[in-house]
Amino acid sequence: MKTHRLATTEADFDARLAALTAWSEERDAEVATRVSEIIRAVRERGDEALVEYTNRFDRRNVQHASELVLGKEVLQAALARIPQAHREALEMAAERVREYHSRQRQESWQYHDEDGTLLGQQVTPLDRAGLYVPGGKAAYPSSVLMNALPAKVAGVGEVVLVSPAPDGVLNDTVLAAAAVAGVDRVITVGGAQAVAALAWGTDTVPAVDKIVGPGNIYVAEAKRQVFGKVGIDMIAGPSEILVVCDGKTDPDWIAMDLFSQAEHDEEAQAILVSPDADFLDQVAASMARLVPTLEREDIVRTSMANRGALILARDLDECMVLVNRLAPEHLELSMDDAEQWAKKVRHAGAIFLGRHTPEALGDYCAGPNHVLPTSATARFSSPLGVYDFQKRSSLIGCTPAGASRLASIASPLARSESLTAHARSAEYRILKAPEA
Amino acid sequence: MKTHRLATTEADFDARLAALTAWSEERDAEVATRVSEIIRAVRERGDEALVEYTNRFDRRNVQHASELVLGKEVLQAALARIPQAHREALEMAAERVREYHSRQRQESWQYHDEDGTLLGQQVTPLDRAGLYVPGGKAAYPSSVLMNALPAKVAGVGEVVLVSPAPDGVLNDTVLAAAAVAGVDRVITVGGAQAVAALAWGTDTVPAVDKIVGPGNIYVAEAKRQVFGKVGIDMIAGPSEILVVCDGKTDPDWIAMDLFSQAEHDEEAQAILVSPDADFLDQVAASMARLVPTLEREDIVRTSMANRGALILARDLDECMVLVNRLAPEHLELSMDDAEQWAKKVRHAGAIFLGRHTPEALGDYCAGPNHVLPTSATARFSSPLGVYDFQKRSSLIGCTPAGASRLASIASPLARSESLTAHARSAEYRILKAPEA
Numbered sequence: 095m096k097t098h099r100l101a102t103t104e105a106d107f108d109a110r111l112a113a114l115t116a117w118s119e120e121r122d123a124e125v126a127t128r129v130s131e132i133i134r135a136v137r138e139r140g141d142e143a144l145v146e147y148t149n150r151f152d153r154r155n156v157q158h159a160s161e162l163v164l165g166k167e168v169l170q171a172a173l174a175r176i177p178q179a180h181r182e183a184l185e186m187a188a189e190r191v192r193e194y195h196s197r198q199r200q201e202s203w204q205y206h207d208e209d210g211t212l213l214g215q216q217v218t219p220l221d222r223a224g225l226y227v228p229g230g231k232a233a234y235p236s237s238v239l240m241n242a243l244p245a246k247v248a249g250v251g252e253v254v255l256v257s258p259a260p261d262g263v264l265n266d267t268v269l270a271a272a273a274v275a276g277v278d279r280v281i282t283v284g285g286a287q288a289v290a291a292l293a294w295g296t297d298t299v300p301a302v303d304k305i306v307g308p309g310n311i312y313v314a315e316a317k318r319q320v321f322g323k324v325g326i327d328m329i330a331g332p333s334e335i336l337v338v339c340d341g342k343t344d345p346d347w348i349a350m351d352l353f354s355q356a357e358h359d360e361e362a363q364a365i366l367v368s369p370d371a372d373f374l375d376q377v378a379a380s381m382a383r384l385v386p387t388l389e390r391e392d393i394v395r396t397s398m399a400n401r402g403a404l405i406l407a408r409d410l411d412e413c414m415v416l417v418n419r420l421a422p423e424h425l426e427l428s429m430d431d432a433e434q435w436a437k438k439v440r441h442a443g444a445i446f447l448g449r450h451t452p453e454a455l456g457d458y459c460a461g462p463n464h465v466l467p468t469s470a471t472a473r474f475s476s477p478l479g480v481y482d483f484q485k486r487s488s489l490i491g492c493t494p495a496g497a498s499r500l501a502s503i504a505s506p507l508a509r510s511e512s513l514t515a516h517a518r519s520a521e522y523r524i525l526k527a528p529e530a
Numbered sequence: 531m532k533t534h535r536l537a538t539t540e541a542d543f544d545a546r547l548a549a550l551t552a553w554s555e556e557r558d559a560e561v562a563t564r565v566s567e568i569i570r571a572v573r574e575r576g577d578e579a580l581v582e583y584t585n586r587f588d589r590r591n592v593q594h595a596s597e598l599v600l601g602k603e604v605l606q607a608a609l610a611r612i613p614q615a616h617r618e619a620l621e622m623a624a625e626r627v628r629e630y631h632s633r634q635r636q637e638s639w640q641y642h643d644e645d646g647t648l649l650g651q652q653v654t655p656l657d658r659a660g661l662y663v664p665g666g667k668a669a670y671p672s673s674v675l676m677n678a679l680p681a682k683v684a685g686v687g688e689v690v691l692v693s694p695a696p697d698g699v700l701n702d703t704v705l706a707a708a709a710v711a712g713v714d715r716v717i718t719v720g721g722a723q724a725v726a727a728l729a730w731g732t733d734t735v736p737a738v739d740k741i742v743g744p745g746n747i748y749v750a751e752a753k754r755q756v757f758g759k760v761g762i763d764m765i766a767g768p769s770e771i772l773v774v775c776d777g778k779t780d781p782d783w784i785a786m787d788l789f790s791q792a793e794h795d796e797e798a799q800a801i802l803v804s805p806d807a808d809f810l811d812q813v814a815a816s817m818a819r820l821v822p823t824l825e826r827e828d829i830v831r832t833s834m835a836n837r838g839a840l841i842l843a844r845d846l847d848e849c850m851v852l853v854n855r856l857a858p859e860h861l862e863l864s865m866d867d868a869e870q871w872a873k874k875v876r877h878a879g880a881i882f883l884g885r886h887t888p889e890a891l892g893d894y895c896a897g898p899n900h901v902l903p904t905s906a907t908a909r910f911s912s913p914l915g916v917y918d919f920q921k922r923s924s925l926i927g928c929t930p931a932g933a934s935r936l937a938s939i940a941s942p943l944a945r946s947e948s949l950t951a952h953a954r955s956a957e958y959r960i961l962k963a964p965e966a
Binding site for chain 1: 615616619620622623626630633634639641643647648649651652654656657670671672703739740754757758760761764765780782783786787789790792793794824825826830861868869872873875876877878879880881882883884886887888889890891892893894895896897898899902903905907908909910911912913915917921922923924925926927928929930932933936937939940942943944946947948949950951952953954955956958959
């Protein structure tokens with residue numbers, strides 16, 4: 095089957111790798127204009143606009159916005175309906191994700207300096223969070239768990255999930271996952287209109303403090319436009335994996351690990367890098383043999399042909415240079431001493447250590463979040479976590495002696511900035527020497 | 531002097547408060563277009579475009595981009611030139627800010643589950659950060675410390691500061707602060723062109739991973755447009771303070787605390803809320819008496835008249851309801867038992883506890899950061915901190931037994947999502963029962 099073959103020794107390697115991994119979100123001016131119209135309409139006309147857009151874009155026939163809301167009983171009914179094996183798997187996955195994320199919770203902290211002045215940070219959860227879950231073929235129950243559970247572990251007061259129901263069709267497993275995750279309500283709206291409703295609130299959709307979750311180009315643009323009014327998570331690009339292998343893992347395993355990324359969609363990116371040329375050939379042979387057995391064969395062939403690659407490196411150290419250059423969303427270190435090699439990784443969304451840790455386990459149930467920074471944004475961002483649903487307030491409580499000392503530092507700095515009121519506000523707190 | 535007077539018992543109180551505190555960033559379509567042209571030009575023509583814009587907007591006569599770069603020796607020379615008192619104040623402030631922020635550093639963590647599977651997060655600093663420092667009247671040396679020190683404490687590899695030098699004029703104290711904070715290089719460019727250069731890199735300006743710091747409407751729009759290519763901090767609105775006072779603090783102190791916020795600029799917002807009507811009158815009298823003594827009297831009069839307010843509440847509990855509704859950037863609790871009352875605060879950028887803790891101390895030297903979420907964004911965001919310059923990679927390392935168990939959970943979930951390659955990648959790791 096077709097995929098790119100590169101070697102780091104080639105003269106044009108850098109350019110070829112850059113071209114292969116280039117990705118920039120298309121910010122279409124027309125999309126931006128349409129999204130800003132939708133946001134304005136929902137902001138001004140609330141539920142009325144929300145119902146209009148939902149009927150038009152999702153081919154529905156809703157009369158009143160209240161029909162869009164699914165309460166906890168509807169979610170519980172879906173949970174009761176799905177196959178027992180799926181229910182158990184969802185519950186086990188949720189339990190592990192909850193356990194892992196509980197270790198991410200940030201706690202308030204404080205200390206007193208030598209003057210007795212209190213310094214610290216008070217950590218609090220968001221009041222209300224909104225989760226966007228795509229509808230249709232990208233409606234993944236695992237994404238419901240991964241987005242909702244960190245919010246619940248953080249102690250968010252209310253978790254509202256929005257997801258479109260094209261033609262009125264809902265995915266039972268998604269609703270069941272919402273029940274397992276403790277989502278407070280589900281509203282069956284999507285697109286820019288759902289983001290607008292969450293940001294500004296309507297009679298039916300409560301205004302939230304932060305919106306997380308992936309979506310199409312309209313959803314991404316809407317999130318960008320409402321940023322500031324509410325918080326948002328990162329804008330996600332196509333999913334990617336970089337597998338580093340020393341050549342000693344079963345090539346069928348590696349081929350299937352690459353396919354598990356490639357099957358997401360035509361733009362997904364799966365790259366293998368190894369210092370073992372024979373091994374790359376073996377993986378290529380495994381891929382050719384295994385691809386016809388896949389349900390999503392066409393998608394896998396397209397993404398491997400367009401964006402996949404098998405890369406020959408000089409040695410494992412050079413593999414790690416590529417890792418830090420690509421800052422991959424998923425990094426599989428299928429090699430001996432993976433834990434030691436991981437210490438050389440500066441940028442990656444998630445690191446899968448050793449031959450027995452395929453990405454698929456992390457996608458569902460290992461515990462860590464599967465919402466990860468894509469397109470090299472691991473250079474500056476982190477997996478979705480409990481910390482995304484908490485925020486901090488600085489605490490400063492001066493004793494009179496502490497205030498007096500700090501005021502004598504602040505005053506000349508304020509005056510050097512010509513901020514006299516700052517200086518005098520500080521100077522009021524300077525203690526007078528006792529009269530003789 | 532003129533300011534708003536409100537009481538929570540008034541029928542139209544909610545509407546008046548909402549109107550008074552309303553602020554939405556003007557996203558001018560023309561500004562957006564000009565900024566996107568500037569970004570494209572810098573991205574395509576690099577230093578050449580950067581020099582052109584700098585000469586045009588900052589009225590300079592630069593021939594080559596290398597003239598824009600100030601190395602460490604220039605910063606050290608500025609530090610040697612400024613008054614000794616300013617230098618000492620900068621160094622003492624830096625020491626306290628460094629000490630406080632060192633307690634924010636996040637550490638890597640891991641644990642093993644009952645199968646021996648390793649789970650955790652590896653925390654790493656950004657490779658390179660860009661700090662935007664406004665030029666002209668808003669060039670604050672304290673802002674250099676507050677933006678650069680968290681990055682240095684995080685262990686960021688290189689900290690690059692950009693700041694415009696209109697007419698070629700530089701602020702010595704700003705350069706001195708950069709020296710004290712350990713900034714690696716200063717580049718005298720500003721505006722959208724500076725943001726574009728930091729995001730995409732030019733021959734002279736290195737591409738960074740994240741851009742932080744406040745700026746005008748062009749800088750804010752540019753940050754919004756490059757978000758995704760690089761990380762950004764929040765988009766800042768006008769600065770605000772909410773003072774809650776039980777009526778027992780010297781009214782002159784409270785008046786000056788309000789002024790210290792109001793003097794920032796005409797859009798700054800200073801609000802006092804108290805259950806003591808007489809005290810509000812005393813503060814009003816103090817304000818009228820003190821305002822003529824201020825260097826920035828005109829600015830203070832304008833901002834107090836347009837956006838300031840003295841609010842009468844029923845009791846202190848109602849004051850706290852207003853606090854959480856307004857989610858202020860700065861909150862001063864000038865009252866008894868401030869530490870206990872602070873526990874009722876759900877949303878605030880920084881909380882100043884007690885009568886001896888004016889905001890001005892926090893602005894310069896108490897230790898906590900003065901870059902804080904404005905315009906009610908404290909509902910979902912935090913003070914700038916070390917955590918903004920660190921990121922996390924998830925760690926998952928399965929033992930064969932652990933992988934086998936997780937694969938049996940992942941497999942049915944993957945199949946329920948029609949992701950067969952995910953399921954099979956997991957199933958390869960299921961251990962076969964030993965042959966009988």
